[in-house]
Amino acid sequence: MDGVPRVPEQRVPEQSAPLRFGVLGPVRAWRGEEPLPTGSPQQRALLAALLLREGRTATAAELIDALWGEEPPARALAALRTYASRLRKVLDPGVLVSESGGYAVRGLGEGALDLAAAQDLAAAADKARAAGDLGGARTALRRALELWDGEPLAGVPGPYAEAQRARLEEWRLQLLESRLDMDLEQGCHAQAVSELTALTAAHPLRERLRELLMLALYRSGRQAEALAVYADTRRLLADELGVDPRPELRELQQRILRTDPALARPSAPAPEPVAAPVRPAQLPATVPDFTGRASFVVELSEVLASAEGRVMAVSALAGIGGVGKTTLAVHVAHQARAAFPDGQLYVDLQGAGARPAEPETVLGSFLRALGTADSAVPDSLEERAALYRSVLDGRRVLVLLDNARDAAQVRPLLPGTEGCAALITSRTRMVDLAGAHLVDLDVMSPEEALSLFTKIVGAERVGSEREAALDVVAACGFLPLAIRIAASRLASRRTWTVSVLASKLADERRRLDELQAGDLAVKATFELGYGQLEPAQARAFRLLGLADGPDISLAAAAALLDLPVEETEDLLESLVDTSLLESAAPGRYRFHDLVRLYARACAERDEHPPSERDAAMSRLLDFYLATAAGVYASERPGDRLVDHLTPTQYPGLRFTSRHSARDWLYTEANCLLATARRHADRPATLGAAIDLLWAALDISESGANSKEYETTARTLFDAAQRLGVARISARALMTLAHAHVDGGRFDTADQEAEQVIRLAEEADDLLPVCWARNARGIIALYQGRHADGEEHLCEAIRHFRLLGDRPGEASALCNLSRIHLATGRTRSAVDLAQQGIGIYDAMGNSMRGANGRYALGMALTQSGRLDSAASTLHEALSVFRDSRQRLWEGMTLFRLAEVDLAARRPGHAAANAELALTVLRGIGGEWRRGNVLTVLGHALAGIGQTDRAQVCWREALHIYESLGSPEASAVRELLSPVQAA
Numbered sequence: 005m006d007g008v009p010r011v012p013e014q015r016v017p018e019q020s021a022p023l024r025f026g027v028l029g030p031v032r033a034w035r036g037e038e039p040l041p042t043g044s045p046q047q048r049a050l051l052a053a054l055l056l057r058e059g060r061t062a063t064a065a066e067l068i069d070a071l072w073g074e075e076p077p078a079r080a081l082a083a084l085r086t087y088a089s090r091l092r093k094v095l096d097p098g099v100l101v102s103e104s105g106g107y108a109v110r111g112l113g114e115g116a117l118d119l120a121a122a123q124d125l126a127a128a129a130d131k132a133r134a135a136g137d138l139g140g141a142r143t144a145l146r147r148a149l150e151l152w153d154g155e156p157l158a159g160v161p162g163p164y165a166e167a168q169r170a171r172l173e174e175w176r177l178q179l180l181e182s183r184l185d186m187d188l189e190q191g192c193h194a195q196a197v198s199e200l201t202a203l204t205a206a207h208p209l210r211e212r213l214r215e216l217l218m219l220a221l222y223r224s225g226r227q228a229e230a231l232a233v234y235a236d237t238r239r240l241l242a243d244e245l246g247v248d249p250r251p252e253l254r255e256l257q258q259r260i261l262r263t264d265p266a267l268a269r270p271s272a273p274a275p276e277p278v279a280a281p282v283r284p285a286q287l288p289a290t291v292p293d294f295t296g297r298a299s300f301v302v303e304l305s306e307v308l309a310s311a312e313g314r315v316m317a318v319s320a321l322a323g324i325g326g327v328g329k330t331t332l333a334v335h336v337a338h339q340a341r342a343a344f345p346d347g348q349l350y351v352d353l354q355g356a357g358a359r360p361a362e363p364e365t366v367l368g369s370f371l372r373a374l375g376t377a378d379s380a381v382p383d384s385l386e387e388r389a390a391l392y393r394s395v396l397d398g399r400r401v402l403v404l405l406d407n408a409r410d411a412a413q414v415r416p417l418l419p420g421t422e423g424c425a426a427l428i429t430s431r432t433r434m435v436d437l438a439g440a441h442l443v444d445l446d447v448m449s450p451e452e453a454l455s456l457f458t459k460i461v462g463a464e465r466v467g468s469e470r471e472a473a474l475d476v477v478a479a480c481g482f483l484p485l486a487i488r489i490a491a492s493r494l495a496s497r498r499t500w501t502v503s504v505l506a507s508k509l510a511d512e513r514r515r516l517d518e519l520q521a522g523d524l525a526v527k528a529t530f531e532l533g534y535g536q537l538e539p540a541q542a543r544a545f546r547l548l549g550l551a552d553g554p555d556i557s558l559a560a561a562a563a564l565l566d567l568p569v570e571e572t573e574d575l576l577e578s579l580v581d582t583s584l585l586e587s588a589a590p591g592r593y594r595f596h597d598l599v600r601l602y603a604r605a606c607a608e609r610d611e612h613p614p615s616e617r618d619a620a621m622s623r624l625l626d627f628y629l630a631t632a633a634g635v636y637a638s639e640r641p642g643d644r645l646v647d648h649l650t651p652t653q654y655p656g657l658r659f660t661s662r663h664s665a666r667d668w669l670y671t672e673a674n675c676l677l678a679t680a681r682r683h684a685d686r687p688a689t690l691g692a693a694i695d696l697l698w699a700a701l702d703i704s705e706s707g708a709n710s711k712e713y714e715t716t717a718r719t720l721f722d723a724a725q726r727l728g729v730a731r732i733s734a735r736a737l738m739t740l741a742h743a744h745v746d747g748g749r750f751d752t753a754d755q756e757a758e759q760v761i762r763l764a765e766e767a768d769d770l771l772p773v774c775w776a777r778n779a780r781g782i783i784a785l786y787q788g789r790h791a792d793g794e795e796h797l798c799e800a801i802r803h804f805r806l807l808g809d810r811p812g813e814a815s816a817l818c819n820l821s822r823i824h825l826a827t828g829r830t831r832s833a834v835d836l837a838q839q840g841i842g843i844y845d846a847m848g849n850s851m852r853g854a855n856g857r858y859a860l861g862m863a864l865t866q867s868g869r870l871d872s873a874a875s876t877l878h879e880a881l882s883v884f885r886d887s888r889q890r891l892w893e894g895m896t897l898f899r900l901a902e903v904d905l906a907a908r909r910p911g912h913a914a915a916n917a918e919l920a921l922t923v924l925r926g927i928g929g930e931w932r933r934g935n936v937l938t939v940l941g942h943a944l945a946g947i948g949q950t951d952r953a954q955v956c957w958r959e960a961l962h963i964y965e966s967l968g969s970p971e972a973s974a975v976r977e978l979l980s981p982v983q984a985a
Contacts, residue, residue, distance in 0.1 A: 337402055
């Protein structure tokens, strides 16, 4: 910020609406939200000069020099006074003041000038970064940069404005470089590449931007491009300035060449220090291999340390059985021993068992441990509790109440006096224990789990089979008890390898039986909690275990249990309080993996009649199918697919808007797909599961769950094949073909679509025939088989019309437009795309209307109507982003890059192509990636980054050659013979 004028905070006069000013763009003024006239360019120049003087007085001579430089007009002073008079009438009284023959702007409120606000945000960013808060610093810089609205002091004449304009633009670039540097520090390298590509095109001689681009490319796995940026920079600097790159850039190139490991890792905050363990005293012995839990140790230690000077410090740890509550509590208590010189009391309250300890009995033992004679111990609970508090008065004692049943059991056992503290463990969350510091203990992190396993088994055995060890701790669900049992079994069997143990735990049906050693057993731990449940809770626990997926929503759970939502919520929250279920988020619940296996085993053992298990799973499937069908219909008005799906008995959700419907689909994607897979071995409901996948096909195009969608489609198709029913086989194969088209595996998809047509015609199921014809048409386009494609699409149009499926007809028309475009029939291509859009728009089908606009944008580009093409593609892009269709968002950015190239805007083309690569990461397939790389190469060549362009073309050529794509020949021509080889 060197040289940037600093505007101080100033007082705000009492006005109904405060004044605001902008100089980071055109010079403007507002009263509240009302824009104020700022007059002629010279009048705005006067206002800008005064605003940038920080409230100081500027003499008339200084202002004349600022406005006109060395050759002012003859009546410059009179003109200056006129401008000041006009501004005074516009502004609030007392803002523009005359003083000592000059003028000043005073009395502005805090943040009244956009430059002052930007300076405050930049200062806040510096402070946050110095404190290690990169996220806060990035946010502050983004907010500061958002205050720019084009060129600073835009349109303002005069030498002063020119100098300030250059200085403010330089400062903006410095802020931008700082923000991008922090983006890379936090691992946002892929997103930064597009922005840096555009910036290096706009500021080709700015080496810091080139340095950041090299680093971003390198961390994105694009080492060759990063080195090519250096080569381009060195050549440009030599040609333009006759100099070499600065040392920092040369050093970065050398680090990239030697693949410096430190270069690939963004900085990360240092781990929190863990307090050194303290020698145990009267507490149970701490385990010698205590591992991890650093943040919990620090948190609980701080609470216990606050006991001095407080009435009482109470911490209550809650968590599932086997999660390590007692181990952690004992460890923390040992560390805090020095802070409680008068002793530490401990009791196992046996709250998870059938006979919890009575508070009277516990108080009697505590009183005797504190030196009270047997004869002095009262009989009643109330008297013992009163004496207990009296004995503790003036002492500093830590009380560890382990394995408590509920708050009622522990209340009489709390010290209640200053300087004492209580540490409680329980499977129940003690929300009704007043003043308690509640801690929910979760499973270990993978690193902590592997560390614990290694400590027990030995570093040598684990080091040689690290991947198998990771499989073991994952199969244990990172639950400390399960890890300890598994590790102990392995440690006592020297002939076993880690892989042998991993294979034993891989079988979910046997996993709980394998996790027992001596008197330790995971299943027995869960059995204690299950045995305490009320009948309704136990039923909910069992049936919820049948559902797959990472979690389950309240509405889905209500369907599974066949209960009203309110009653379901009460049951699930009560299970959360027992720690047998977790609340993943408001309205969402999940099991620990091992608890789910136990719940499922309980359902197999205890659910009567057994048919209720199948009924519950059918209700859940119906719920997802009915809701997904509703989402599909809301996104595609008039689409006939929903009329051809399996009827449902259980109703689905209804949504008030398309956005809420779409949010549900993407939120539930993993659960929905898991539910569909669960029915692969259920012949009675397999057809409905396949229809669920068809209704939820947007998941395939979203990118986030594309792989899971494809896996599910494959699983259901294999199941349908085993069943041998043509109708469901055709539908399952259609979903798989759709996923393969999205993934760019066109040969496979075409073979599958061809088989769909045979199976669906055999089953007299016309809708899959239409879809398969449409898919084969677009695949043929991609593969350059235009005559085949046209034939398939004309058949698809005919079949869609037979069904009365207007959106399907529109889709085939838009695809046919692309065939016409590829064969040189540009005019008819435009007409066909417009016909498809007309159908979509008439039905209010905005999402598929965006696909139509995508096709129309391509046709308009080829016909040379570039402004219309860009406008049409931006309309499509907005819808795809709103609908979270990442595949089509990325492809539309690619088409916009083509428009930019045709319009000779290579910098914009490079930025859009880079964005396309970022959006399409992991989706769309290699062929589409090759297309984007080819266009990116053209754009980079257009901005002078020819070495980097060659890298992109070589990568595209490798993709095309590996796929046998015809595009390889065109790309090969772009490369010189030596480079192509």
